[in-house]
Amino acid sequence: MTLRFIERLRDLVDGIDVVLSDIWGVVHNGLEAFPDACEALHKYRGRGGTVILITNAPRPADSVQRQLRKLGIADETYDAIVSSGDLTRHYVADHPGRKVFWLGPQRDYSIHRGLDPVLAPLQEADYIVCTGLLDDETETAEDYRGMMMQARERKLTLICANPDIVVERGDRLIYCAGAIAELYRELGGEVIFYGKPHRPIYERAIELAAERQGHAIQLDRVLAIGDSVRTDLAGAHGFGIDCLFVTRGIHAEDFEGIDQLNPAAVKELFGHPPRALTRELRW
Numbered sequence: 001m002t003l004r005f006i007e008r009l010r011d012l013v014d015g016i017d018v019v020l021s022d023i024w025g026v027v028h029n030g031l032e033a034f035p036d037a038c039e040a041l042h043k044y045r046g047r048g049g050t051v052i053l054i055t056n057a058p059r060p061a062d063s064v065q066r067q068l069r070k071l072g073i074a075d076e077t078y079d080a081i082v083s084s085g086d087l088t089r090h091y092v093a094d095h096p097g098r099k100v101f102w103l104g105p106q107r108d109y110s111i112h113r114g115l116d117p118v119l120a121p122l123q124e125a126d127y128i129v130c131t132g133l134l135d136d137e138t139e140t141a142e143d144y145r146g147m148m149m150q151a152r153e154r155k156l157t158l159i160c161a162n163p164d165i166v167v168e169r170g171d172r173l174i175y176c177a178g179a180i181a182e183l184y185r186e187l188g189g190e191v192i193f194y195g196k197p198h199r200p201i202y203e204r205a206i207e208l209a210a211e212r213q214g215h216a217i218q219l220d221r222v223l224a225i226g227d228s229v230r231t232d233l234a235g236a237h238g239f240g241i242d243c244l245f246v247t248r249g250i251h252a253e254d255f256e257g258i259d260q261l262n263p264a265a266v267k268e269l270f271g272h273p274p275r276a277l278t279r280e281l282r283w
Contacts, residue, residue, distance in 0.1 A: 005247075005277045009040045012244060012276055018209040018217055019044060020202070020236075021078070022226035023055040023064070026246050026281055030169040033071045037281035041077050044283070050212045051078040052205040054224075056195035056231060058131035058161035058177060059085040063110040080208045084195025085111045087204070088129060088161040091194065092117055099124055101156070103144075104131030104177065111161060122150060128158040130177045141179035148184045158184050163193045163231060196226075197235030225281065229270060237272040245274035246281055 006012060013019070019041065024030060027037050041051045057064050061081040069075070085108075092100065092115050099120035102112070108131040112119075122128075128151060133139045151158065160181035166173040181191045195201050210217050219240050226232020227246040236243035 003273055003277055005279060006244075007278070008282050009044060009244070009278075010283055013044055013047075013049065013223065015221060016049065016223045017213060017221040018050045018052065018206070018223070020052050020054050020205050020209075020222060020224045020241070021281075022196075022224075022228070022232050022246075023053050023057070023068075023081075025168050025227035025248070026225055027053070027073060027077070028068075028071050030167070033068075033073050034280065036283070038073055038077045040281050040283040042074070045076070045079070050209045052209050053078045053081045054083075054196060054201055054205050055081065056084045056162045056164045056176070056178075058088065058104065058108050059083060059110050060089065060113065061086055079212050080205075082201055082205045082208065084161055084163065084201060085131075087194035087200055088131075088159055089115060091159055091192070092129065095127070098126040101125035101128045101151075102131070103128060103134070103147075103180070104161075105134055105136065108132060108161075122147065122154075122156075125154075125156060128156050129161060130158055130180050131161045132177045133175055133180065136174045136176070140175055141183045144180050145183065145187075148180065148187055148189065151184065152187045152189045155190075157190045157192060160191055160193045161195070163195045163198070164228065165230065168227075196228075196231040197238055199239060202235065202239040202241075223275070233270060233272070233274055236274075242275040244281075245270075245277050246279070247277055248280045 045051055061083050064081050064083050100117045101122045102119055111131055158181055160177050162177040164176040165178045167176050185191045206217050222241040224236035224241050224243040233243050233245055
């Protein structure tokens with residue numbers, strides 16, 4: 001199949017009851033909001049559609065909401081937020097009393113709020129919760145190879161609270177928890193991923209959408225929106241829903257100067273193709 005770019009979301013949402021939208025790279029870039037994208041989601045809601053934001057942010061949904069508000073993104077842009085941080089919190093809550101080695105920056109501390117986890121050094125921990133790199137401005141996953149080798153020797157399970165490998169911050173790409181998790185898996189370590197592309201985050205989003213719509217949701221009336229082949233597109237395909245792929249995000253260089261993709265290019269870039277492409281989300 002040949003994939004073409006669409007200019008406007010409104011051309012794709014006839015017969016769509018629910019939109020599951022990524023946040024980072026679609027609605028903002030970590031430093032500033034994308035007003036056209038916010039307007040598109042708001043207008044879709046005005047037509048009776050439900051918008052659930054699904055994010056691999058390793059923080060609770062209310063913390064994500066506070067960040068959106070700081071960026072000037074109105075609550076009326078969406079109906080609810082589901083975060084990989086919330087799903088990770090459920091795992092921690094289900095394992096009370098076990099010692100946790102937390103690997104991540106201080107800004108992610110809200111993932112522990114109200115749980116009172118027993119934080120411990122790596123040598124004493126029962127498992128690891130990874131929310132990211134300590135300094136994602138300068139570090140890569142390779143800086144943690146020695147630490148991950150020690151964890152592997154102790155056969156610790158690593159809970160990855162953000163499966164993203166990289167994310168856009170302004171005009172740069174920075175590494176995320178998923179990069180460390182993939183390194184640990186390469187070393188033979190056990191990893192449990194929470195967030196896209198794995199099913200639990202989609203199942204929770206559909207539950208929330210059904211509550212707001214007042215009826216069960218048919219998956220052929222759901223559209224995912226995202227900018228990552230590995231998480232957004234793969235997750236949508238695995239869950240059985242269509243995806244609108246936004247090319248302005250982490251794959252921007254791959255699509256520069258391209259107006260349409262032939263079947264060979266589609267297979268090379270995507271494997272399983274999205275329903276359509278758009279450079280940025282607009283109504």
